[in-house]
Amino acid sequence: MDDSTTHTAGHAAAGTGDHPPRNPRPGPATTNRTTANRTTTKLPTPSGPTPVDAAIEVSGVTKRFRDTTALAGVDLRVEHGEVVGLLGPNGAGKSTLVAALVGLRRPDAGTIRVLGLDPARDRQALRGRVGVQLQGAVFHDALTVRELLVLHIAFHDAPYPLDELLDLVDLTAKAGTRVERLSGGQHQRLALAIALAGRPGVLVLDELSTGLDPGARARIRTRIERIRDDGTTILLVSHDVEEVERLCDRIVLLDDGRVIADASPTALVDACRAEHPGVTTLDGAFLALTGTAPAPDTDPEDE
Numbered sequence: 249m250d251d252s253t254t255h256t257a258g259h260a261a262a263g264t265g266d267h268p269p270r271n272p273r274p275g276p277a278t279t280n281r282t283t284a285n286r287t288t289t290k291l292p293t294p295s296g297p298t299p300v301d302a303a304i305e306v307s308g309v310t311k312r313f314r315d316t317t318a319l320a321g322v323d324l325r326v327e328h329g330e331v332v333g334l335l336g337p338n339g340a341g342k343s344t345l346v347a348a349l350v351g352l353r354r355p356d357a358g359t360i361r362v363l364g365l366d367p368a369r370d371r372q373a374l375r376g377r378v379g380v381q382l383q384g385a386v387f388h389d390a391l392t393v394r395e396l397l398v399l400h401i402a403f404h405d406a407p408y409p410l411d412e413l414l415d416l417v418d419l420t421a422k423a424g425t426r427v428e429r430l431s432g433g434q435h436q437r438l439a440l441a442i443a444l445a446g447r448p449g450v451l452v453l454d455e456l457s458t459g460l461d462p463g464a465r466a467r468i469r470t471r472i473e474r475i476r477d478d479g480t481t482i483l484l485v486s487h488d489v490e491e492v493e494r495l496c497d498r499i500v501l502l503d504d505g506r507v508i509a510d511a512s513p514t515a516l517v518d519a520c521r522a523e524h525p526g527v528t529t530l531d532g533a534f535l536a537l538t539g540t541a542p543a544p545d546t547d548p549e550d551e
């Protein structure tokens with residue numbers, strides 16, 4: 249995937265209307281879940297009056313790859329300024345959904361609107377208004393970090409100054425290093441810098457801190473908190489339940505290409521506990537709801 253598709257140019261700084269203050273939607277409702285091999289679970293889902301124009305609106309989206317259904321009718325709404333975590337087991341459809349959200353894949357059916365635009369059709373118009381950090385992004389290896397960031401900064405109307413951007417992702421000391429010489433974690437932070445360069449109103453982060461050491465992870469999370477508190481809408485795709493719990497207002501749980509839960513972290517655990525009394529943590533709720541909990545240890549002497 250090239251840089252231009254991985255990351256965006258343009259503008260949308262704070263105060264342009266793309267990201268008013270954070271405004272998570274309160275209030276319980278229910279979502280039913282039925283699968284052939286698991287119990288039906290009722291979970292709270294946000295409710296209440298919905299504004300006309302959300303930052304991200306996904307409606308009835310399906311995507312098939314030959315005999316695999318990656319997305320099977322996904323509905324998702326992310327309000328302006330909301331921070332939503334997208335969780336799900338391997339193969340749940342998270343990356344496929346992200347690819348559709350950033351215009352890299354067209355759904356077979358359903359509609360997607362990001363800031364009111366169709367990401368597949370209106371990619372140019374969304375450049376700079378949506379920042380995207382994808383797993384495994386590929387950049388121009390021969391450029392230095394500074395050169396690459398200067399290039400991306402030039403795409404935007406109201407970008408971060410270079411020094412601020414480098415500091416934001418802890419790469420000041422690596423500004424003169426060629427991209428090919430970066431470690432995996434440094435490369436990941438460079439991808440984040442590129443996603444952030446134009447101060448986007450909507451940020452899609454796919455595995456924000458995968459591959460980062462604990463110190464780098466903590467620093468990046470603190471910085472994302474700052475960006476979140478400025479009112480940026482964030483969709484955070486992650487396997488890291490702790491990270492999602494810390495950063496997100498709401499969690500959308502995807503399994504087998506379907507949304508099986510949509511609730512605040514606390515509401516999700518509480519609702520899950522009603523059917524799985526042992527569940528006390530988000531980790532536990534994830535395992536119970538997705539049916540991925542390991543089988544209890546069996547004592548051979550019992551057999």
Ligand SMILES: Nc1ncnc2c1ncn2[C@@H]1O[C@H](COP(=O)(O)OP(=O)(O)OP(=O)(O)O)[C@@H](O)[C@H]1O
Nearest residue numbers: 313316317318336337338339340341342343344345
């Ligand atoms: N290009 C493709 N061709 C065929 N099948 C695909 C393709 N991309 C994804 N799939 C399939 O679609 C399903 C969803 O994959 P996807 O990568 O979206 O899941 P994911 O939730 O991101 O998984 P992970 O957590 O492992 O990254 C999987 O069954 C996967 O094998």
